[in-house]
Amino acid sequence: MTDKITTDGITTNQYYELCKTIKDLLNSKAEEYIKNHEVKQFLSDDPFPETEKNKIPDIERVYYLLINRLKNWVCKEQIKKDGGSFWKKKFRNKPYGKCSCGDDFHIGDEIEFHHKIRDGRHPIPTHKKCHAQIKNKK
Numbered sequence: 001m002t003d004k005i006t007t008d009g010i011t012t013n014q015y016y017e018l019c020k021t022i023k024d025l026l027n028s029k030a031e032e033y034i035k036n037h038e039v040k041q042f043l044s045d046d047p048f049p050e051t052e053k054n055k056i057p058d059i060e061r062v063y064y065l066l067i068n069r070l071k072n073w074v075c076k077e078q079i080k081k082d083g084g085s086f087w088k089k090k091f092r093n094k095p096y097g098k099c100s101c102g103d104d105f106h107i108g109d110e111i112e113f114h115h116k117i118r119d120g121r122h123p124i125p126t127h128k129k130c131h132a133q134i135k136n137k138k
């Protein structure tokens with residue numbers, strides 16, 4: 001596969017390598033955790049309905065339980081660095097500075113937050129209408 005440079009500098013091959021590492025780790029952990037009594041209990045307490053056509057093996061269910069846990073962890077890690085809902089609520093209640101359109105923010109403005117890229121910086125506050133324009137430019 002051709003390695004491509006992306007906008008954040010992480011190449012496509014580096015990204016695929018990371019994904020494979022995570023997938024291998026999750027598969028390995030699923031095989032480990034499926035042996036736990038509590039996990040077995042969860043799987044038997046929550047079986048697929050008889051009518052469900054897309055039944056998957058228990059090991060795959062555990063893999064997807066871990067995917068869900070990973071997703072929650074990713075959200076928490078992002079919130080730690082990009083301000084989270086508390087910072088956004090505080091900004092909405094008492095906005096300051098200028099929007100990308102050049103106008104000042106005022107109390108009561110509909111404000112949305114633009115993540116140029118999630119690299120740990122706070123998102124950029126924008127008027128709701130201005131955010132729509134920024135997103136359409138992409």
Ligand SMILES: [Zn+2]
Pocket residue numbers: 099100101102103126127130
């Ligand atoms: Zn604006």
